[in-house]
Amino acid sequence: MSSATTGAVEAFAAEVGPADAGPVSAVGGRTQWGVGGGVTPDAREVRAPAGIVALEAADMTVRVRAGTTVAELDAALAEVGQTVALPAWDGATVGGVLAVGHSGLRRLGWGPVRDVLLEARVVTADGRVVKAGGPTVKNVSGYDLCRLLVGSLGTLAFTAEVVLRTRPLPPAERWLAGDADPFTLVERLYRPAAVLWDGTTTWVLLDGHPDDVAAQSALSGLADADGPPALPGPHRWSLRPSELPALGGDGSSPGGPGRFVAEVGVGVVHADRPARPRPVDPHVVELHRRIKAVFDPGGRLNPGRHALVAAGAEGGMTTNRRPQTPESVTSERRNEGGP
C-alpha cells in the first residue's frame, strides 16, 4: 500500500479524533441520509477520503477510498470490462452504500451488498485505524468484521478505505416488460438479473451471452422495454419472496397495484407507505446494545442513527430522541442501458 494511502486514512482518523472529541457524523452523498433516523444536529461532519488506490483487474478486486462515488468507481471498472455489485444512486459513495447496505435493482443477479466487501480500513470511536478482513477473494482469518460493518450505518466505526470484489460486465443485457406472471417467470428463467412487478406489469432484466439472452427473452413472452419502472417511494420493505404474491390482491393488502414495485425472488418492495413494524427478539436488541457499547462506548459515532430502526424494526432501542421515520431512496439511477 502506498504511503499516500496511509496518509489519507491517517488524516481521516485525525479528523474523527479521539474518544473525547465529541459527536461526529460521516457524510457520503446523502442519498440515504435518513435511513435509521436522523443524526443529531450537534454532530460534527467529516468526510472519508476519496480516490481509487489500486484496481487489480486480473485479481478482480479494487482498493478504493470510502469517499469515492460508486459512479466514479464504476466508470473506472468499465474500462477493464468489470463492475461492482453496489447500487450507484446519483452521488452515492462507496462508504455510504456499504454503511446502509441496501442493494440495487440487480440484487437477484448480483446478490446482497454484504458479500462485496473483502477488507475495510476503518476509524474507531477513539480515532484508531483498524483493519478488518483481507484483500483476497477468500479469507477465513479471524472474525468477519466486514459483515458487521455493512449495514451498520457508521454506528460502530467510520470506513476509510475498502477492498471490494469486482465482477465481469455481462456481454449483453436486455430489459423486458409485459403482463406475464412474475412468480412463474422467476422459476422458469435461469438466474435473471432482476424481476420486478407492480401488481400489473412485470419487468425482467436478462444478462449474459447474447444467444442466451435472446433464448431467455423468447421464453419469457415479454417485449423489449427501455428499463425498469420508476420506483414509488419513499419506503422500502423487506419481505420474504413468498410473501410478494399477496401484495397484488384486493384493497385489503398493504400496497395494491401501482402503489409498489416488488423485487421478485428477492423480497424488497418499494412502496408509497411505510412497512408494518417488525418485532425484534429482545436477545437481538441486547446484542446490538453490547456491540455498540464495545465499539463506541461514548456513543459519538453517528448519534441518532440505529441499524434496527433502519429496517423498520421495533426493538426497544433506547435513544435520547425519538427516531425519525425511516426514509428510503426514491429512485434507482444506475445506468441500466448496458456497457
Place this chain on the structure above:
Amino acid sequence: MEDQRGRDPGALAADLRAALTPDRVRTEGVELGLYGRDASVMTGAAAAVCFPLTTDEVAAAVRIARRHGRPFVARGSGTGLAGGAVPVGDPVVIVTTKMDRILEVDPVDRVAWVQPGVINLDLTRALAPHGLHFAPDPSSQQACTVGGNVANNSGGPHCLAYGVTSAHVLALEVVLPDGSVTLLGGLDAEPAGLDLRGVFVGSEGTLGIATRIAVRLTPDPPAVATLLLDFDSVDDAAETVSGIIAGGLLPAALEMMDRRITQAAEEFVHAGYPTDAAAVLLVELDGLPAGVGAGVEQVRTIGLAHGARTVRVAADDAERALLWKGRKSAFGAVARLAPNYYLHDTVVPRTRLCEVLAQVYAIADRHDLGVMNVFHAGDGNLHPLLLFDAREPGVMERVHAAGEEIVQVSLDAGGVLSGEHGIGLEKRDLMPLLFGPDDLDAQARLREAFDPDGVANPTKILPAGSRCGDLQSVPEGVWV
C-alpha cells in the same frame, strides 16, 4: 470428587444425564479421548461429551456447563483441520451429529431449514429432486456437517463463482454463550439491524452454537462443461489461471493439481489424468448453454496460448463425475505415498500464484520434505501438502518450520492466513502476522459482546492478550 478448582465431574455428568438422557452423555476415558481431537494434529481433553437432539437440550447443556464452571465446545463431525473443535480447559463437548434432520425445504423461497448435524452431501442429495443444491462443497463433504460449515465459513471448489458458506446462510437459530436462544438474520430480503448472522458464520463456535440453520438454495445450472488441461510446467498452468480470471470468465470451479498429486489420484481412481504432466487444471463452467459454450472455447484458447498440451472436455456426466472424483479423492490418495501429511491453507492474490508456488516448492526442498499441491487456483487458495513419516526423529520440527515459512511467503505476497480451514488453535498465534494489536482488539471486542465470560470454545482464534486487560490464559493440556 472435586478437582483443584472446586469442580465436581460426577455432579456435572449427573446434571447432563438428567437434562438429556443417560445414554447421550459420556464421561469414560476412551470416549473422552476420541473427542479430545479433530482432524488436526492437536489433542485436548474434555470433561464430558454430550449428544443433544434439540435446541432446548443444547441450551440446557450450555447452562449446565456454566453452572459447573466449565466452558463448552461445539463439535460436528470433527473434520476441522485447524483444531477448532479440540477441547481446551476441561470443557463440556456438545456434539451436534445427532441433530441431523432436514426440517423444511421451501423451493419458492429457495431456502432449507436444517439441523446442524446434517451432512453436507446428504443435504445436496436431498435437494436434487427440486433442481436445487447447497453450493459450499468442501472436500470433506461426505463427512462434514452443515453446522461445521457454518462454524468455519467453509469453502470448496465451487465457491469460486458461488461464494463461501456465509453467502449461503440466511438465518441461524443459536444458543448464545449465556444459554439463551435467539434468531440471527432472517428469510426476508434485508433483515433488521446489524448482520449478526454474518459475524456468527466463521466464528468457530466462539459466539455460541447454531441449532437450526436456514441455508440458501442454488438452482442447478442447465448446462455444465468440465475441462481438463495439462501442462509441462506449473508456471504455465498458473499463468493460465490468471489468464482465465483476467479474461472476464468466472468459472464455477478452477482447480489445479501438480504432478505428484495427479499421479497419486490417478493410481487411486483411474480418472484418466495424464500422469506425465507437470500440472493439470480442472475447469468447470456452468450456466446457460451459449455462455458455457463460449466459455469452453475461451478457456481452450487461453490454455493453448499458455502451453497446454491437451484440452479435454468431459463428454458426459459420467466422465465429468470421474474427473471430479480424482480431485476430491486426492487427499485420500496421498496415504499411498507417505504415512503422514500436513495440509496447509493460505490464500494469495490470484496474480501472485506463480511466484508463491515456486517458493512453496523451494521451502519444502530446503526442509527436505516432499510436497504436493492440489488447490482452488481460481480463488488463489493454496493447499500444499507436506509429506512425512512421523516416526522419523525431528521431522515434526521441519514440518512446522516449513509450514510457517509457507504462511509467511503467502502473507508477503499480500495474502491471508486461511482460506477455508479457519484459525482454531493451529494458526491462532500467527494472527499477529496478519493483524496489528488494534485489529485484534477489535475482533476481541466483538467476541466480548457475545461472550463476556469467555465460556464458548475459549482460547481459539485470538492469541492471548488480544483485548486490553485480557485474562485469557495460555491453553492448558493441549498437545501439539
